[in-house]
Amino acid sequence: MALFLFSFVFFFIFKYGPLYGVIIAFKDFRVVDGIWGSPWVGLQHFQELFQNGDFYRLLKNTLLLNFYLLIFAFPAPIILALLLNEVRSRFFQKFVQTTMYLPHFVSWVIMSGLIIYFLSPTTGVVAEIVGWFGAEPVFYMGKKEYFRSIIVASAILKDLGWGSIIYFAALSGINPEMQESAIIDGANRWQRILRINIPSIMPTVAIMFILSLGGFLSANFEQIINLLNPVTYETGDVIDTYVYRVGLQQFQYSYTAAIGLFKSLVGLLLILGANLTVRKLSRGENGLW
Amino acid sequence: MKAKKWQDLIAPFIIYLVLSLLALIVVYPFIHVTEVSFSARGEALRSGFHFVPLDFEWGAYRELLEYPFIWSGYANTLFRMVVGTILTLLVTVCAAYPLSRPDFPMKRVLVLLLLFTMIFDGGIVPNYLLMKELHLLNSRWVYVLPSAANAFQVLVMLSFFRSIPDALIEAARIDGARDLRILFRIVLPLSIPSLVTIGLWSLVHHINAFMDNLLYVTDQSKFVLQQVVRQILIENKLDPFTTATNLTPPAPESLKMASVIVCSLPVLVLYPFLLKYFEKGTMIGSVKG
Numbered sequence: 001m002a003l004f005l006f007s008f009v010f011f012f013i014f015k016y017g018p019l020y021g022v023i024i025a026f027k028d029f030r031v032v033d034g035i036w037g038s039p040w041v042g043l044q045h046f047q048e049l050f051q052n053g054d055f056y057r058l059l060k061n062t063l064l065l066n067f068y069l070l071i072f073a074f075p076a077p078i079i080l081a082l083l084l085n086e087v088r089s090r091f092f093q094k095f096v097q098t099t100m101y102l103p104h105f106v107s108w109v110i111m112s113g114l115i116i117y118f119l120s121p122t123t124g125v126v127a128e129i130v131g132w133f134g135a136e137p138v139f140y141m142g143k144k145e146y147f148r149s150i151i152v153a154s155a156i157l158k159d160l161g162w163g164s165i166i167y168f169a170a171l172s173g174i175n176p177e178m179q180e181s182a183i184i185d186g187a188n189r190w191q192r193i194l195r196i197n198i199p200s201i202m203p204t205v206a207i208m209f210i211l212s213l214g215g216f217l218s219a220n221f222e223q224i225i226n227l228l229n230p231v232t233y234e235t236g237d238v239i240d241t242y243v244y245r246v247g248l249q250q251f252q253y254s255y256t257a258a259i260g261l262f263k264s265l266v267g268l269l270l271i272l273g274a275n276l277t278v279r280k281l282s283r284g285e286n287g288l289w
Numbered sequence: 290m291k292a293k294k295w296q297d298l299i300a301p302f303i304i305y306l307v308l309s310l311l312a313l314i315v316v317y318p319f320i321h322v323t324e325v326s327f328s329a330r331g332e333a334l335r336s337g338f339h340f341v342p343l344d345f346e347w348g349a350y351r352e353l354l355e356y357p358f359i360w361s362g363y364a365n366t367l368f369r370m371v372v373g374t375i376l377t378l379l380v381t382v383c384a385a386y387p388l389s390r391p392d393f394p395m396k397r398v399l400v401l402l403l404l405f406t407m408i409f410d411g412g413i414v415p416n417y418l419l420m421k422e423l424h425l426l427n428s429r430w431v432y433v434l435p436s437a438a439n440a441f442q443v444l445v446m447l448s449f450f451r452s453i454p455d456a457l458i459e460a461a462r463i464d465g466a467r468d469l470r471i472l473f474r475i476v477l478p479l480s481i482p483s484l485v486t487i488g489l490w491s492l493v494h495h496i497n498a499f500m501d502n503l504l505y506v507t508d509q510s511k512f513v514l515q516q517v518v519r520q521i522l523i524e525n526k527l528d529p530f531t532t533a534t535n536l537t538p539p540a541p542e543s544l545k546m547a548s549v550i551v552c553s554l555p556v557l558v559l560y561p562f563l564l565k566y567f568e569k570g571t572m573i574g575s576v577k578g
Contacts, residue, residue: 003382003387004383004393006379008384014434035418035422083307092305096311109523110518110549113545116523118318122336125321226523260415
């Protein structure tokens with residue numbers, strides 16, 4: 001019992017404590033008055049929010065970026081696992097896996113630093129490769145139209161191998177007799193992948209999908225904050241980076257707390273909705289709870 | 290028949306090609322970075338591919354290792370790795386063990402409260418205000434205290450504790466062992482694999498984390514290694530190195546790449562252990578709670 005109390009205090013302070021601070025979204029927070037002493041203003045900050053053009057840009061960027069990540073970065077590890085599963089050589093399989101896990105353990109500081117370096121128009125390797133095809137080097141990090149692609153591509157690269165572990169394990173769990181009988185029935189590789197492998201890992205895919213929505217909208221903050229620069233604000237500035245910049249650096253606590261609360265609520269609705277949908281689709285078999 | 294043979298050859302070829310290319314994309318940057326970090330000015334600034342240092346020079350490392358904040362960064366990172374991991378394990382076990390006992394009151398509600406912390410968070414500003422109220426701003430404790438409360442890890446630990454046969458614990462209880470004794474003599478020795486996995490998760494988190502530093506700490510002597518390197522690599526703060534009396538200062542590229550190496554060293558050293566335990570760890574995590 002005493003043990004539990006010890007942990008409970010940690011969760012209560014650091015996970016539920018911030019929820020108390022959320023009330024400043026409905027107050028006009030002044031540092032001297034503290035959280036409780038500041039005057040209530042009701043929904044004023046939210047009204048301001050919906051009238052502010054910045055908000056729609058942030059919302060659009062956040063939703064678009066997360067949408068692209070969902071359709072490109074989410075399936076990527078599944079495809080890698082399916083490809084790895086077709087490899088006969090154990091050594092090659094192990095080699096590819098061991099290399100592809102590495103970026104997962106490298107911090108976003110290092111990853112982003114290297115991305116900026118490799119994409120540089122003067123010393124970058126990408127400029128060199130593009131040069132082989134006769135294209136002019138471009139300052140990729142300074143072009144707003146490239147920002148989302150860079151985020152998505154680097155997010156894929158970082159967690160491609162790591163994310164594939166769970167699908168690869170699910171694929172190894174398939175009964176080999178199923179494959180053999182399919183071969184006898186004359187199914188080719190493509191048909192076997194489509195009819196056996198993919199349906200077999202669908203429950204795992206469903207769970208990973210819901211889990212990935214858990215951090216939806218707040219994921220990739222570490223990545224974006226390192227790659228963002230004022231030139232790319234138009235396409236790359238998301239709710240979190242804006243809250244950090246305007247809230248903490250320009251001290252507009254209440255206003256940005258309101259944006260943060262809005263984001264948290266949307267995220268909560270999304271994950272509850274996704275769980276419900278997955279459960280409906282699988283008739284109550286899948287889903288987290 | 291002939292067409293089928295051709296297809297059987299071409300598909301593996303494409304799979305091997307794609308996988309090799311992916312592995313190359315991950316491996317090449319490490320070769321490039323090492324080469325540039327050990328190269329003299331002319332070679333480091335040359336554009337294009339880099340493989341073997343032709344003009345060997347370790348000036349960048351000398352400059353970097355003379356920079357006091359690299360050392361304080363290492364010390365702070367080491368602090369959070371050691372203290373943070375121990376604290377995380379303590380909090381995780383103390384939360385999961387009572388919840389795994391059948392006679393613990395209000396289990397369902399408490400697990401739901403844990404789940405809630407995974408899908409809803411107060412946001413950046415309320416968290417910042419909380420740290421301020423707790424006087425954790427500009428304190429090294431801000432690195433280790435909040436991250437000790439991790440609901441996901443508690444759930445993983447919980448599902449492992451539940452798999453320990455009840456008969457074992459009952460037998461000990463009949464022999465007169467109290468809860469604490471059962472925990473230390475029976476449950477924990479049986480849980481070493483999952484303790485190692487969670488410990489390594491925490492270790493990697495603490496090596497790579499910089500967000501809490503960015504948000505809550507402004508005193509440079511308390512910066513973690515990632516944040517020190519972030520200033521060099523991403524914010525381009527190279528002035529501490531250009532004022533040196535050195536007549537032939539290393540190229541900024543060499544400095545940056547040397548900082549990448551210095552910063553990734555802890556992870557590279559740990560990598561073999563990580564590989565061994567993490568693959569199993571993600572499997573534990575996939576168990577439905």
